């Protein structure tokens with residue numbers, strides 16, 4: 001058995017990896033590297049630590065890279081059959097588990113647990129098994145494995161059976177549903193998810209609220225946590241990176257362009273999101289419309305800069321939502337716009353430098369998700385904004401646990417309340433706004449990505465196995 005062990009001492013497993021490949025017209029491949037907490041976290045342990053990232057091949061470029069044996073050292077891409085991946089990722093992870101944890105089901109978006117769901121569930125199991133097998137193959141004896149997110153809830157249990165010697169952790173980047181909502185899942189499926197997670201030695205969540213909800217689900221449906229420990233690690237913004245990157249020339253260029261779109265002397269309410277149902281972009285626009293109705297003094301004096309980047313466009317419900325965002329933004333511009341003033345500046349093409357430019361120019365950041373694991377935009381804007389912006393923040397975002405005192409809190413369903421909060425944020429005295437922004441930035445950077453990752457790794461290594 002020992003001879004089958006691999007060399008990796010630290011393994012990360014996630015659906016989306018740190019690199020993806022595109023195919024050029026001449027057939028050659030080019031790599032695109034991603035950022036985010038896990039990337040900085042893993043780089044913090046150094047190149048000699050024997051780290052390996054196991055992820056899915058996503059799209060044609062990645063599959064081609066696997067076929068040609070092209071790849072980065074420290075990354076293993078799994079070429080899971082496209083149909084299995086689509087059922088597991090679009091069908092189960094993004095259409096069922098995402099909806100349950102974000103409590104997004106409401107008529108007419110209802111869960112359908114029929115034969116089609118069962119087929120997709122079998123794909124989700126197969127997809128999780130591919131990860132478990134690859135990890136079992138690659139991990140050195142006693143290695144630490146950090147499994148990520150709702151795509152891979154079954155992996156800890158499957159891996160525990162294959163490799164009882166490993167230290168297994170799982171981290172949820174989403175909220176966790178309370179028992180009354182989680183019990184909507186068919187009983188056997190709910191049981192498999194919880195038992196799968198409980199195969200880990202240690203489970204990490206972004207806030208106490210999500211950790212408590214998971215514990216309550218285990219008490220209600222799985223006889224408790226068993227030997228599994230639960231920890232809270234509130235991922236923070238990467239201040240050094242953001243401050244450096246947001247001063248680069250491409251960001252300055254985009255600031256000039258945005259300033260021209262906003263217009264001289266106007267205030268900017270900024271939002272930056274993936275066009276994701278949980279982000280509540282449409283209600284944000286409706287709240288802005290109500291602000292212009294209730295407080296006509298803001299007309300011509302404010303612009304809503306809304307960046308809504310494409311997400312999960314394979315799913316009809318996301319495509320419909322994207323169309324609705326455009327429709328409402330257009331409607332506001334038609335109704336209130338004047339020759340010199342466009343009330344909503346909507347951009348839908350992903351551009352990180354332009355996002356940072358908007359962060360720098362923000363007077364108010366609007367972050368109003370229905371429910372969110374953390375929401376890093378809420379943490380990033382106060383760090384980057386030139387003048388120290390005010391933050392309108394949903395009480396249902398994980399970030400509220402840390403930033404609530406200095407933000408203007410909102411109930412994300414309450415459009416009138418959000419309009420009032422926007423007015424309050426726009427009217428905040430400069431001194432108060434700057435003081436609050438300073439405290440927001442300090443709280444937002446309390447646990448930078450590298451420490452967030454190392455804290456989890458150390459806690460996992462130090463605790464006895466389950």
Ligand code: F6P
Pocket residue numbers: 016149173174311312373
């Ligand atoms: O925000 C939670 C999260 O699970 C992230 O950890 C992850 O990057 C993302 O959602 C997954 O979404 P997608 O597959 O659309 O990139």
